Amino acid sequence: MKNLTRRQFGKGVAAAATASALLPRFAFGEPMPSPLHYPKGFLWGCATAAYQIEGGAAADGRGPSLWDVFSHTPGKTHNGETGDVADDSYHLYKEDVKLLKNLGVSTYRMSMSWSRVFPDGAGKPNPKGMDYYNRVVDELLANGITPYITLFHWDTPAALDGGWQNRATSKSFADYAAYVTKRLGDRVNHWMTTNEFICFTDLGYQIAQFAPGLKLPPAEVNQIRHHAILAHGLAVQAIRANTPSSTQVGLAENAVVFVPVIETDEHVAAARKATRLGNAPFLTTLMEGKYPEEHLAHEGANAPKVEEGDLKAIGSPLDFVGLNIYTPQYVRAADNPMGFAVEQAPSSYPHMFSPWLTLGPECIYWGVRNVCDLWKPKAIYITENGTSSDDVLTSEGRVEDVDRVMYLRNHLTHLHRAVKEDYPVKGYFLWSLMDNFEWADGYSKRFGIHYVDFKTLKRTPKLSAEWYKATIAKNAVE
Ligand code: PNW
Secondary structure (H helix, E strand, O other), rough: OOOOHHHHHHHHHHOOOOOOOOOOOHHHHOOOOOEEEOOEEEEEEHHHHOOHHOOOOOHOOOOEEEHHHOOOOOOHHHHOOOOOOOHHHHHHHHHHHHHHHOOOEEEEEEEEEEEOOOOOOOOOOOOHHHHHHHHHHHHHOOOOOOOEEEEOOOOOOOOOOOOHHHHHHHHHHHHHHHHHHOOOOOOOOOEEEOOOOOHOHHHHOOOOOOOOOOOHHHHHHHHHHHHHHHHHHHHHHHHHOOOOOOOEEEEEEEEEEEEOOOOHHHHHHHHHHHHHHHHHHHHHHHOOOOOOHHHHHHHHOOOOOOOOOHHHHHHHOOOOOOOOOEOOEEEEEOOOOOOOOOOOOOOOOOOOOOOOEEEOOOOOHHHHHHHHHHHHHOOOEEEOOOOOOOOOOOOOOOOOHHHHHHHHHHHHHHHHHHHOOOOOOEEEEEOOOOOOOHHHOOOOOOOOOEEOOOOOOOOOEEHHHHHHHHHHHHOOOO
């Protein structure tokens, strides 16, 4: 079979054995199932975030972030765990680049800690903090790995007065963006401004699950959301002004993914409408350069105060949209003014180790399709996808995370459909390279494809790392 494709093999055997109608169908003429090949040049990567992996919380002049304050406040995180040490990637980054190299990834999505570079969030920069990122970038490039950098993954400098309640924070963010892209822009060509608006706005300021742990009324939350998308827009402008014209700018957003409950025209249209309205304060406003009328009407007197020039900045054209995709939200067409209704799943609906990680791997296809059909972005990256698992390190040093492999294989199978249908998906970043500080869940939820012993900081590849390595090597999912 060596020099024949599977299909030729099948045909050859079929011709030679037409008499043998009783033999199994597969060997005779029916094409054998073939692996799902990704296009040449498709980018495979892993993702991490600064506060979740770096540690070195007070090293070399880093200032505290709202997450340092929050995690050190009793009762806020699992067992009071903090990111003080995390994976100590601040000191062990060369080891982490080796993990990446061994996987064979071409790209690495990392984030920078704003308060490492500007300990007070604004004003005087900290050259030692900046040097750390210079070293990481150089180490990646020396190993043939392309860095994709997120400027902000929730770790707002604690010194910024009022945090995201204060409009001045948006301007400080743009200044930080200008400073770092000016210094790294000769070596880093792909930038993401922010990660997941809802997680540092609503979750931090409305439901108090994340830093800074406040419960503010809707009008204030809408203003905070506005400052967040304004920060993104001003940062896009700042990056463009400080980097070569070839620089690619986008963001990483966990837009709610609405999946048509049945794939018929009416439900597909409902999923598109739901995507637009369900993501109104964030991605929709970025992509359309204005808040949807329906959203403003719905918020009424609580709608944000918008100053002149804000929406122009917020709607700055992007080179790519990064989507963090984990779970589906099923939706159907409905005879109501919105034209859709969200399905309520029964309590038996399956989920992964984290209860919020409900299964539905087709979400990765619909996430891409809904966004592309609505707004036609030039390029899409899956900037995060992955799962927690109740990983156990065996006495032989193995982690048999077959549930994570199942999750990844299924998502990459459905992502392949989007690629095959010519949606402009350029790459995929698996969350995450290694176990890390999982925010309010502390170290109780592991998302890595490398197991980290948080006492010794030893990293061990899990079965999922072997699986991902093989997938990358074949450029195909099987
Ligand atoms: C993402 N949800 O957050 C973050 O970008 C990562 O920092 C995080 O570690 C990872 O996913 C795993 O949680 C999310 O409730 C947080 O749907 C919550 C949700 C989704 C993503």
